[in-house]
Amino acid sequence: MIRMITILGFFLEGVFALILVAWSRLNSASLATFGSLLDQVMRRRAARVTLVVFWWWLAWHFLVVPPGV
Amino acid sequence: MTGSRGWWIVESGAPWIAIMLITSGFHFFRGAAVDGVIFLVVALPLLADSTGMIPPARSRLHLPHGRVLFALAIVLGVPMVLAPRYSATETLILSALGAVILVVVWADPPAEPHSARAARIRTDGGARNSHAGRRAAVLWIILGLVLCLWELSAYFLGRPSPAAEYNFPPLSDLVGPMLDSLVGRTLLVAAWILGGIALLRRGRST
Incomplete structure (x- = not known):
């Protein structure tokens, strides 16, 4: 439950x-659409780098790092 | 927060750097030192950049589109799907991709032509200054925060025992098993690549 x-x-x-x-x-x-919001946010380096690193890390987390590590 | 000041939280560098540092700290706390180092290694240059220690960089590189982008997605996606999970191949592919992507996104996008800028403002209604834009920013931030808190709650409540972890599964435990089948892995890798392409195209005039 x-x-x-x-x-x-x-x-x-x-x-x-x-x-x-x-x-x-x-x-x-x-x-506003999510796309237009991202258009604004992604113009800033800190936001752009942070969001892309989180996106990249998803694959790293699921495909490279074994569970429990 | 009123007017364009309300955008500080999404446009200023400080909240994003804080997110990176907190994430790094959390990974160290949970014993995932490599993940902690990854977020720290990216957060520190962002911190230096926010203080003006790093000279500004603007890229002249336009993202490829159409067939070139599709070909790149296939070249990247097929080995990611076929290579064994947790293998050296996956590590190599994602390490190389991470380094390249970081260089690409670090540089500001090529300057936006006046005509493209005017068209964008007409299209998005100048989201930065509109009520619709501020409302969207607030709602998506709330959604993101709730997701983080739910995930963290599941993680901490599931720590004491395997039974507790069964009752409070973090998102990783729910999504992870889907990657064990070829179909699930193909779909998730495809979604991940498409999401990345969509993300990289945002904020750039096309």
């Missing part, structure tokens, strides 16, 4: 993200 609640939390995060994407697509006047 507790495990399901934990998993449900991650699932709801995904649902909320999809709602934000759909909302911005349907009414970009009230919510």
Whole structure:
């Protein structure tokens, strides 16, 4: 039961993200799209490097580092 | 926070550097020293850059697109899918990619032509200064923070025992097994590469 609640939390995060994407697509006047937000953020070096390192690290974490390390 | 000042949190370097340093510290805490070093090694030059110690760099390199980008994605993706997990091949591929990507994203993108800038502002409604832009920034930041807190809670609550870890699985434990099948690994690697390409294209005029 507790495990399901934990998993449900991650699932709801995904649902909320999809709602934000759909909302911005349907009414970009009230919510800017994720893409236009990233366009602003990625112009700054610190943000750009941080986001890209996190993206790169996902593959590193799952494909290079064995569990428990 | 009002007007363009509200964008400080996403545009200033300080919060991003703090995120890198906190992440580094967390990895050291959980015993993943290599991961801790990775985030620290990137955070320190960012810190130096924020104080003006590193001269500005602007790239003249435009990202490839179309067939070239597709070919690069295949060249990168196929060995990532086929090489054994945790193998030296994966380490080599991702180490090389990480070094190249870091050089590419460190330099500011090529200067945006006036016409492209005007078109962008028309398209995104000048998101930086709009209510829609600020609302999007706040909501996505909240989403990111909640995800981090949920993941951290699962990690700490699952630490005491294997039973506790079963009840509070971190996201890694849920996604990891999907990479054991060829189909799952192909889909996740493809999604990762597409996500990276989309990320790299953002903030650059095309």
